[in-house]
Amino acid sequence: MRDIDVFAYFPEKKLDTVKHIFNILLKKSQIPIFRIEYGQFLENMSVCFRVSPKHAQYVLEKMMFNNIDIFPVDDYLAKLIDIINEKMFSKDAKTAPNSLEQLNSATLEKLKGMEFYSKSATEEQLSRLFKQGNYRQLFEIIKNATIHHYEIIKRAKELLIPTIRQAIQLNYIGGVTSNINTKNFINNLIVIISDERIKIITDYDLIKEASSFLIELCAQKDVKMLIDIANLTKIKQDINISAIVKFASLIRPQIESYIREIDYAIKNLNTKYALLCYDVASVNFKDSAIESYRWLINLIEENKKKTDITS
Numbered sequence: 001m002r003d004i005d006v007f008a009y010f011p012e013k014k015l016d017t018v019k020h021i022f023n024i025l026l027k028k029s030q031i032p033i034f035r036i037e038y039g040q041f042l043e044n045m046s047v048c049f050r051v052s053p054k055h056a057q058y059v060l061e062k063m064m065f066n067n068i069d070i071f072p073v074d075d076y077l078a079k080l081i082d083i084i085n086e087k088m089f090s091k092d093a094k095t096a097p098n099s100l101e102q103l104n105s106a107t108l109e110k111l112k113g114m115e116f117y118s119k120s121a122t123e124e125q126l127s128r129l130f131k132q133g134n135y136r137q138l139f140e141i142i143k144n145a146t147i148h149h150y151e152i153i154k155r156a157k158e159l160l161i162p163t164i165r166q167a168i169q170l171n172y173i174g175g176v177t178s179n180i181n182t183k184n185f186i187n188n189l190i191v192i193i194s195d196e197r198i199k200i201i202t203d204y205d206l207i208k209e210a211s212s213f214l215i216e217l218c219a220q221k222d223v224k225m226l227i228d229i230a231n232l233t234k235i236k237q238d239i240n241i242s243a244i245v246k247f248a249s250l251i252r253p254q255i256e257s258y259i260r261e262i263d264y265a266i267k268n269l270n271t272k273y274a275l276l277c278y279d280v281a282s283v284n285f286k287d288s289a290i291e292s293y294r295w296l297i298n299l300i301e302e303n304k305k306k307t308d309i310t311s
Contacts, residue, residue, distance in 0.1 A: 003034070004056045005181045007048050007071045007174050008063055009041040018047055021062050031055045039177045048180040060084055071170055072134050073184040082137055085125055120148040123155065130159050133167030139197060161202055165209070168192060172213035175221060182221045189214035194234045204236065211239040215246050223250060224264045230277075231270045237277035238284055244274060245289045248296035265296070266303045 010018060015038075025031045034050040051059050053076075060070055060077075061084050072078035121141050129137050141148055141156045148156070168189065175185030192198060192210045199207065218225040229235075229243040247265065251258040274297060282290060 003050045003052050004077065005048065005050055005073060005184065006056075006060070006077070007046065007073055007178055007181050008068050009044045009046045009071065010068045012045050014066075014068065015045055017066055018063070018068060021066060021068075022049075025059060025062065029058075031059060033059065035180060037179065041177055042173060046174075046177055048178045050180065056080060057084065061087070064088065069131065071174055072132055072136075073174070073181050073188065075136075078134060078136060081132065081134070085128060121152050121156075123152070126152065126155055126159055130163045130166060133163060133170040135160060135163040135167050135198075138163055161206065164192065164198060164202070164206065168206075168210045168213055172217055175217045182217075183225075186214065186217055186222065186225055189217065190229065190232070193239060194232065196234075207236065208238075211235070211242065215239075215243055218243075219246055219250060223247065223258065223261045226250075227265050227269050230274060231268070233273070237281040240274065240277040241281050241285060241289075241293060244269075244296055245285070245292045248292040252292065252295060262299070266300050269300055271297055271300055 008018070022033060022036065026033055032052065032055070036047060036049045039046045039048070056077075057080050060080055064070060064081070064084050065088065070077070070081055072081050126138070126141075129135075138156050138160050142153060142160070145153050171185045171188045171192075175182050175189075178185070189210055193207050193214065214229065215226065218229065226243045226247040230240050230247070232240065247261075251261060255262065278293065282293075285293075
């Protein structure tokens with residue numbers, strides 16, 4: 001398994017604590033941590049770094065026990081965070097693994113699919129899940145109603161949509177401020193707009209909000225990903241068209257600066273599906289957006305014809 005990219009955030013007053021943790025891990029424990037980058041995250045500071053899977057839980061535990069928040073950038077990190085949360089809130093701390101070897105053994109077993117909660121979650125755990133934007137774990141709590149107390153299930157349901165909104169905000173801001181995890185943040189937003197569970201429990205405004213942040217993040221960090229979004233089939237067609245329009249509006253004024261991106265679009269955009277999306281959703285767009293959409297489709301079709309003639 002490849003190294004783990006971690007994104008943590010904390011109040012500025014905690015900066016010395018974070019640096020001290022890294023100093024202990026790097027020098028005393030001799031744990032390899034790479035690409036440490038500090039930045040700004042809302043009103044907090046952030047730090048991105050890379051660590052091996054072998055040491056990931058140990059490092060995350062040191063930070064979380066010092067009240068440094070770790071954002072669950074992907075499923076693997078989310079599960080690690082859940083395990084550490086369980087340990088932090090456990091009444092029987094003596095049963096928690098202590099050595100690095102024990103920690104990693106416990107992690108591997110739990111990541112194989114074992115049930116996370118053996119007893120009811122607590123209000124404090126729910127609050128932490130909200131703060132982390134960890135809506136996936138809230139879904140799991142709600143699903144496992146036989147394990148959790150009635151009031152916990154009720155509170156989890158109340159927190160679900162606010163936690164999804166928190167996840168949208170955290171992924172967007174994290175993607176903008178981090179150079180290490182950008183693609184993970186983009187993929188997380190794609191998961192949100194594609195998640196059937198979220199579509200069922202909320203109106204389209206929340207999905208639209210997530211898609212707007214997603215498209216803007218791609219525009220800032222990875223323009224080619226807009227073409228990947230345009231090809232998605234499990235999202236509302238408005239989003240497909242919006243991605244195409246954004247791509248066109250970015251490259252059209254300075255085509256020479258986007259040769260690679262244009263080439264990517266020519267090779268990868270599913271124009272047949274794009275036309276289908278246009279038939280369904282074009283009524284929701286202004287004339288200027290439609291004109292940008294048509295310009296890009298024409299550009300791609302013309303280049304495909306040239307390629308066919310020369311081949």
